Amino acid sequence: MQTPSLPVRDVSEFAADIRESLTKSAQRELPSKYLYDEVGSALFETICVLPEYGLTRADARLLQKHAGEIVGRLPGPLQVAELGSGSGKKTRWILEALAKRQKTYYYPIEISPSALAACEKELGQIDMVSIVGYEQPYLEGLRAVVESREEKDHLLVLFLGSTIGNFDRDAGEKFLNAVRGILRRGDALLLGTDLEKAVADQLLAYDDPAGVTAAFNLNLLGRINRELGADFDLSSFRHEARWNAKERRIEMHLRSLQEQTVEIPAAGLRVRLKEGETIWTESSHKYKAGDVLAMAARTGFRCEGQWLDEEWPFAQNLLIAK
Ligand SMILES: C[S@@+](CC[C@H](N)C(=O)[O-])C[C@H]1O[C@@H](n2cnc3c(N)ncnc32)[C@H](O)[C@@H]1O
Numbered sequence: 001m002q003t004p005s006l007p008v009r010d011v012s013e014f015a016a017d018i019r020e021s022l023t024k025s026a027q028r029e030l031p032s033k034y035l036y037d038e039v040g041s042a043l044f045e046t047i048c049v050l051p052e053y054g055l056t057r058a059d060a061r062l063l064q065k066h067a068g069e070i071v072g073r074l075p076g077p078l079q080v081a082e083l084g085s086g087s088g089k090k091t092r093w094i095l096e097a098l099a100k101r102q103k104t105y106y107y108p109i110e111i112s113p114s115a116l117a118a119c120e121k122e123l124g125q126i127d128m129v130s131i132v133g134y135e136q137p138y139l140e141g142l143r144a145v146v147e148s149r150e151e152k153d154h155l156l157v158l159f160l161g162s163t164i165g166n167f168d169r170d171a172g173e174k175f176l177n178a179v180r181g182i183l184r185r186g187d188a189l190l191l192g193t194d195l196e197k198a199v200a201d202q203l204l205a206y207d208d209p210a211g212v213t214a215a216f217n218l219n220l221l222g223r224i225n226r227e228l229g230a231d232f233d234l235s236s237f238r239h240e241a242r243w244n245a246k247e248r249r250i251e252m253h254l255r256s257l258q259e260q261t262v263e264i265p266a267a268g269l270r271v272r273l274k275e276g277e278t279i280w281t282e283s284s285h286k287y288k289a290g291d292v293l294a295m296a297a298r299t300g301f302r303c304e305g306q307w308l309d310e311e312w313p314f315a316q317n318l319l320i321a322k
Contacts, residue, residue, distance in 0.1 A: 014034065015228055015264075018034075018228065018267050028271075028273075029280045029281070030281045034220060034224075035220050036111065036115060037114075037227075038113075039222065045087055046212050047208070047212055054311065054312035055162060058312035059161055061311070063093040063094060070094065071097045071101075072097075075154050078098060079105045079145075080106045081107040081155060082158040084161075084163050085116070088119035091108075092122070103128050104129050108134070110133065142182050156189075157187070158189075159192065164191060165249070165284045165287070169247075176191075184321065187321045188319065188320050190318055191319055194284065194314050195287055195289060195314055196248060196287070197313045202286065203243060203250070206284065211239075218239060220254075228264050229266050230267075233260070236257050237256060238257055239254060249283045249286060252280075254278060255277070256275060292306070301319035302322050304320045
C-alpha cells in the first residue's frame with residue numbers, strides 16, 4: 001500500500017515561504033515546490049499522460065532508446081541518484097540497462113512523500129537494483145548520498161523531465177554549479193531539457209482543455225487552506241498559462257477573479273487581492289539545444305552526449321563533471 005502523503009514536516013518553513021512570496025510588492029508569487037503534496041503529485045502524474053503534454057513521452061522515448069548507450073559511456077561501478085524523481089517511471093530504462101552489468105543502488109531524492117512512495121513501489125522489483133529513498137530537498141539529499149558512497153563508486157545523477165526549467169536561468173546555473181560542487185570529477189549528470197517549440201503547442205501543454213493543469217495549479221491554494229488554515233475560495237481564481245517571449249518561458253499564474261481578502265492564520269497573514277491581479281506559481285524555461293552545452297560548460301561539466309527527440313523537441317544531455 002502506498003504511504004499517504006503527510007503535510008510538509010516543517011509548517012513554520014512553509015508558512016514563512018508563503019508569507020515572503022505572497023507579500024512581494026511587484027508581483028505576488030508562490031514557490032512551485034509546494035505544488036507537490038499528495039493531490040499535486042497525483043495530478044502531475046495525470047498531466048504526464050495528457051495528449052497535449054508531449055514532454056514526458058519525449059523524455060521517456062529518449063531514455064528507452066538510448067539508456068544502454070548512456071550507461072555504456074560511464075565507468076563502473078555506478079550508483080544512481082535522482083533529483084525530484086516523481087513516480088520514477090522513466091527511470092526504469094536506466095536502471096534496467098545498468099542492472100545488466102552490475103548490482104545497482106538507486107537513490108531517489110524527493111520532497112513529496114507520496115511521490116517517493118510511488119517511486120519505491122514502481123522500481124522496487126527490478127532484479128539487481130536496491131532503492132534507498134531520501135525525503136529531502138535536492139542538494140541536502142545529494143550530499144547525504146555522496147557521504148554514504150564508497151570510494152570506488154561512480155555516481156550518475158538524473159535530473160529528468162526538464163525540472164531544471166522551473167529555476168530562473170541564473171538560479172538554474174547556480175543550482176548546476178552547486179550540484180557540480182557536490183560531485184567528484186568524472187561523475188555524471190543526465191539532464192533532461194525541454195526545447196523551444198511553437199508557442200501554441202507550449203501553451204496547450206500548460207493549459208490543457210480537460211483542466212488537469214488548472215486543477216494542479218489551483219491545488220496549491222487548496223494545500224495552503226489544508227495545511228495553514230487559510231480560506232482561499234478556489235472558485236474565485238482562474239488558472240492562466242502565458243508565454244514570456246523575453247525570458248523564453250511558460251509562466252503559470254492564478255488570476256483573482258474579484259477583489260478579495262484571504263486569511264492565512266498559520267502565516268499570520270491577511271492578503272488583499274485586487275480583481276485581475278495574479279499570483280505567479282511556476283515557470284518552465286525552454287532551451288535551445290546549444291544553450292544546454294553552454295550552460296554545462298559554465299557550470300563545470302562537459303557534454304558527453306546529447307540526444308534529441310524527433311516528435312517533441314526535447315534534449316537528453318549527458319554531462320560529465322570536469
Ligand atoms: C516536474 S516534477 C518531475 C518529476 C519527474 N522527475 C519527471 O520527470 O516526471 C518535479 C518533482 O520534483 C520534486 N521536487 C520539487 N522541488 C523539490 C526540491 N526542492 N527537492 C526535492 N524534490 C523536489 C517534486 O515533488 C516533483 O515530484
